Amino acid sequence: MKTLVSHEIEAYAQAHSMPESEVARALREETQRTMDYAQMIVGPLEGAFLKMMAQLVGAKRVLEIGMFTGYSALCFAEALPDDGQxxxxxxxxxTAELGRKYFAxxxxxxxxxxxxxxxxDTMRELTGPFNxxxxxxxxxxxxxYYRRALDLLSPQGVILIDNVLWDGNVLKQPPPDEKTAAIQELNRTVANDPRVTAVLVTIRDGVLVVRKKT
Ligand SMILES: C[S@@+](CC[C@H](N)C(=O)[O-])C[C@H]1O[C@@H](n2cnc3c(N)ncnc32)[C@H](O)[C@@H]1O
Known part of the structure; x- marks a missing residue:
């Protein structure tokens, strides 16, 4: 799992946060055993953070861009009411197929x-609002994704954007590659967007928390 803090601190924070469910643990372990790039999943600490954010905004509808094997999708589902989506x-x-097995x-x-x-394409077809x-x-x-997400977001909703510290590479000038440049541009755009307020949280690989100004 990616983290910019020491593994001891990460483990301590995890031990003092809400635990992952049994199904989420089994899904994470199979992903780590069988999948390349298993470090892409958010893991238990960020998963707990995502659940907390969903609960804080009273989310009923969540949209996720990037499922992989479904770990974070399952975290969100666990935080929603029975009629949530x-x-x-x-x-x-x-990769989605592995998720399906555990969702069942x-x-x-x-x-x-x-x-x-x-x-x-999917975002263009969808109708909001999402919380x-x-x-x-x-x-x-x-x-x-950010631009379309703003159209689909409810007035009190929140956008969370993962990996915005990109392993610390966002500090590099000039950016070493296209992905770093794209993340730097996103961070700059959000910071200067008069429609929103944002905080860049230094959990794991960085999560940008964005909401519309009221
Ligand atoms: C970082 S992983 C998602 C991890 C997941 N959110 C979790 O924590 O369990 C990113 C995923 O985005 C998917 N992806 C990449 N480009 C995509 C695209 N254009 N449309 C939809 N998914 C895409 C990849 O296949 C990959 O599974």
Whole structure:
């Protein structure tokens, strides 16, 4: 799991936060055993943070951009009321399939709808409002996801954007590659967007928390 703090601090914070569910733990462990790039999943500490954010905004509808094997989607579903809904977008059918297996084992799985295909196309088709939108897919499109997310967000809703510290690479000038440049541009755009207020939280690889000004 990516983290910019020491592993001891990460473990301490995790031990003093709400624990992951049994199904989420099993899904995480199978992902780590069987999948390349398993470090992409948010993991237990950020998962607890996502659940807390969903509960704080009283979310009923959550949109996730970037499902992978479904760990964060399951965290959101666990935080929603019985009639809540998580729409999660993923381009790779194979990774989504692993998620499906675990969603079927959870009493919260029925709240999750998987939308396969390029997330920008799915976002164009969707109708808001969503109370929480989590952006965690291809970094090159982060700014496009952010722009469409603002259209789909409810007035009191929150956008969460993952990996905005990009392993510390956001500090580098000039940016070493396209992905770093895209994340830097996103962070700059949000900081200067008069429609929103934001805080960049230094949990794991950095989470940008954005809401519309009231
Ligand atoms: C960082 S992982 C998501 C991790 C997941 N949120 C979790 O914590 O369990 C990013 C995912 O975005 C998917 N992805 C990349 N480009 C995409 C696109 N254009 N549309 C939809 N999904 C995409 C990748 O296949 C990958 O599974």
């Amino acid at each position: 998580v729409i999660t977008c993923e381009i790779e059918a194979e 084992q959870s009493p919260h799985g029925k709240k999750i709808e998987i939308r396969l295909g390029p997330a920008l 929480l939108i989590f952006i965690d897919a291809d970094k090159i499109n982060y700014l496009n």
